[in-house]
Amino acid sequence: MYQLSFAVDDRVPHARWIASLSDGKTIYENRIYDPNLKLSWMRLKDYLKDSKLSLTRLRFQAGNKTTNIPKADAYMVFHKIIKGLGPFEQQFTCVGALQGENLHIWSFGPDGSLLFEEDRQCEKSHPALIFITSEPS
Amino acid sequence: MTTLVFALGSGCPGADVAGFATEIKGYTPGAVGDGQCLGFFAAGGPGNSVAVASYQDSTYRTDGAGADHGRGINCKYIDANTVLIDGAANHTLPSVAASGSLLIAVSGIGSSVQTQNARVYSFQMSAASGVQDLTAADNMTIQMAEIDVDTAWTDVSSDGSNFLTLNNHSVAADRHDFYVAISVRPDSTGTKSAWGIFGTFEYF
Numbered sequence: 532m533y534q535l536s537f538a539v540d541d542r543v544p545h546a547r548w549i550a551s552l553s554d555g556k557t558i559y560e561n562r563i564y565d566p567n568l569k570l571s572w573m574r575l576k577d578y579l580k581d582s583k584l585s586l587t588r589l590r591f592q593a594g595n596k597t598t599n600i601p602k603a604d605a606y607m608v609f610h611k612i613i614k615g616l617g618p619f620e621q622q623f624t625c626v627g628a629l630q631g632e633n634l635h636i637w638s639f640g641p642d643g644s645l646l647f648e649e650d651r652q653c654e655k656s657h658p659a660l661i662f663i664t665s666e667p668s
Numbered sequence: 669m670t671t672l673v674f675a676l677g678s679g680c681p682g683a684d685v686a687g688f689a690t691e692i693k694g695y696t697p698g699a700v701g702d703g704q705c706l707g708f709f710a711a712g713g714p715g716n717s718v719a720v721a722s723y724q725d726s727t728y729r730t731d732g733a734g735a736d737h738g739r740g741i742n743c744k745y746i747d748a749n750t751v752l753i754d755g756a757a758n759h760t761l762p763s764v765a766a767s768g769s770l771l772i773a774v775s776g777i778g779s780s781v782q783t784q785n786a787r788v789y790s791f792q793m794s795a796a797s798g799v800q801d802l803t804a805a806d807n808m809t810i811q812m813a814e815i816d817v818d819t820a821w822t823d824v825s826s827d828g829s830n831f832l833t834l835n836n837h838s839v840a841a842d843r844h845d846f847y848v849a850i851s852v853r854p855d856s857t858g859t860k861s862a863w864g865i866f867g868t869f870e871y872f
Contacts, residue, residue: 564778566842570872608872609784612774614672615791615866616694616706622670625870658782658838659872 533578535571536561546643548608548626549597550575551588560608572608576661586661591626593643600637603628605655605662611638629653629660670777672867674706676729676740677767677847685771685845690729690738692770694864703737705730705861706770708852711755713739723811723853725755727769732861743769743849745811748820751849761819768815768847772834774869777842781871786834788812788848790824793862802828805863807856815847834867844871 536543536559547560558578561571568574579585589600600606607627614620623638623646634653640646653660676690684690693704707730710716714736718724727740743764744752752758753766774783790810792803804827811821812832822832834846854860 562778566778566780568779569840570779570781573872609870610670610872611868611870612670612672613866613868616674616692616864619866620671 533574534561534563534568535574535578546593546624546639546641547591548572548624549590549592550586551590552579553585553587554582570610572659572661576659579661585664587663589626589628591624591637591639591643593639596643598637598639598645600626600628603630603635603663605629605660607634607653607657607659607661609659627653629655670871671775672869673771673773673775675771675773676738677769677771688773688775690740692729703729704732705734706740706850706865707734708850717859718852718854720854720857723851727850734859734861740769741766743813743851745821745851745853751813751821751851761813761821762816764815764849766815769850770848772846772848772867774844774871777871780840780842781844782840783834783837783844784870784872786836786846786867786869788824788832788834788865788867789828790826790863790865791828793864805860807854807858808860808863809853809855810863810865811851811853813849815849821849821851844869 542561543559550558589606591598609625611623611625625636625638627634627636632652634651636649638646673688674692675688678685692706707728708724709726710718711725713726713728714734723745727742729738742754746752749761750758751764790805792805810825812824813821814834817835824830837844
């Protein structure tokens, strides 16, 4: 039901997040075309909760370039599209690190290049956050 | 592949919301193509100019020359909380009993996702303009409202500092539709063809 990738396989994109778990295993972002299936980040969250494991480290990798996401209280991954009634469209994978209520976000392009960073306020109840130790009570 | 689709809303002639039959593919400056644009006119449609300082009375899918490629639902700004639908009846926002000027759909995701921080902007198209470098549409007032959500219009005619915020969709799905009412007012004479709109959407 989780359909996670524990190694790089044909479902893992060129630019991907990599999560290290408290049991020593590594999970790679994957993309599975199934309208009933959550994105792999949300499936990872479900897996951690059900397995009583935690996330210990998060990286973003494209080719031989790896970005280590700094230590934080929690992490989040989401995707962003910018498209207009005009000749442009941009897509990003956004990786966020939460410290207190500040979410620092790194936005990566499809080739894995870091395009921009931003900070925004984020509630700890956000459904896409994965906490490093345990969920806030 | 995940993308944003712009199309005429349901209920207008020729609309096929599921298949995006009235998709508006986006204007390339200098190009004249099939149904690339959203056009705003006086009553009577293409060829009928909106008077200065008045809001439009018809909305069409057009090409770069302003030709008719399908009539949309006209949503006319009356006052801060009121919209006139197709010239027939005033409605108090947010319930307007119509689908709006434009359908913006997040489509092709291939996964079940929620959305957040969806926004719609207007901008002046030029060689220098872009997502990070926005200028306000020249001599235009552009109002937008999300159907069944917003209780008032938002004036988005700015350098990107004003925008329409769309409702977060917290129920996961593989497609998310947003219906937007758009009403425009020329503030000077002359054809206004070099402005556009764009959306930013986040999903997880």
